[in-house]
Amino acid sequence: MRYVIVGAGEAGLRAALALHQAGEQDVTLLNGEVLGSYERPALSKPSPDGLFHKPIAADLTGIKLQSGKKAVGIDRGAKRVFCDDGSGVPYDKLLLATGANPRRLYTAERDSTLELRTVDDAKRIYEAAQPGGRAVVIGAGLIGMELAAELVRRELSVTVLEAGPRALGRAVPSILADMIVKRHVAAGVSFHFDCKITRISAGRLELADKTTIEADLIIASIGVDPEVSLAATAGLECANGIVTNANLQTSDESIYAAGDCACVDHPIYGLRRFETWRNAVDQGTFAAKAMMGAEASFDAIPWFWSDQHDLSLQVCGLAEDRLDAVCREGTDGSIMLFYLDAEGRLVGAAGLAPGNTIGRDVRLAEIMIAARSAPDKSLLADTSVKLKSLLRS
């Protein structure tokens, strides 16, 4: 069986390794980037010595890795992928792991804003980030907020502009988001919420309320769009990502999709696209098994983390303000929120703490969510009750 994988990010790489480890001999990995696979999360969380390029350690012996080569077309009838160097690669099973692209801001002067997705983007940002400089981050999402923390650590004065009423509005409960903002403010970051930018030119931003902000560095961190151009041109069903069934199979039974580009029919959450590191790892590995014939549903509970200043955030499942929430506060400054649905079943949890003290509790919450547990709310809130004891509820 000939397997071709487009994209050597986290999802594509994990799929290639899983196929190879299962004994498959003919695995081609098309890496659109010239660099080998690396960890994107490290780009916005450099280590204390400033290093942000963290290659993924993996033995690719036996995998046909083609770096710097982009797939530009798929002939689904002939089962062939065409590349930008004119070559064609035949497949029996094809995995699209093409990731996502950062949204760009339309600005008066082209290239007056930077984005962060690749090592080259990170190089551009950190080279321009000189101590004493003025940085503006547009967008208070996870990546924007992590960047703000890193830039203030590098001794820049940092302003975050957010169109919405609060930070981290898409994925993080408001109580925790407010605590994170407070920590940023204590570190010297300024915020403008409900903010409308009317003009950006090199070195200057104008807001609708007539404020002007001078900046040496402007970074737009306003979300990503799934990279679906290859899939859409090939006629595969796309809607906020490449649509797949629960087995990660697209509308063509020989073609699968995984990671940031895939919009998956999840048995608990419905048709959803996840943009997280662990999802890319899990879907990549799952897609390999599915391509080898395993029939299962991708039902992993979504989970992500973020590090900002000395705070560590972890969220699993659905942690949304509209749900019934139970709060458990630790004596060490940690806080855990549990989210229950109308039937009292645990569907999400989120924790915030200095260091990584909430990791274990979030993991236990994940197990309870997967088991569809309906824990007693007073016991959930009681820190003298070990979470582990609620696993059977």
Ligand SMILES: Cc1cc2nc3c(=O)[nH]c(=O)nc-3n(C[C@H](O)[C@H](O)[C@H](O)COP(=O)(O)OP(=O)(O)OC[C@H]3O[C@@H](n4cnc5c(N)ncnc54)[C@H](O)[C@@H]3O)c2cc1C
């Ligand atoms: C700065 C940053 C910080 C992050 N921090 C966190 C975090 O703290 N926690 C968390 O959970 N997640 C985090 N994420 C998200 C996480 O990194 C992504 O969800 C994950 O990397 C997605 O992996 P992927 O393989 O689906 O896509 P990608 O990593 O985007 O890989 C897709 C690859 O496909 C290639 N490609 C695209 N089209 C083609 C083509 N036609 N031919 C060949 N190759 C092609 C692309 O060049 C790319 O290399 C962060 C992301 C960024 C950018």
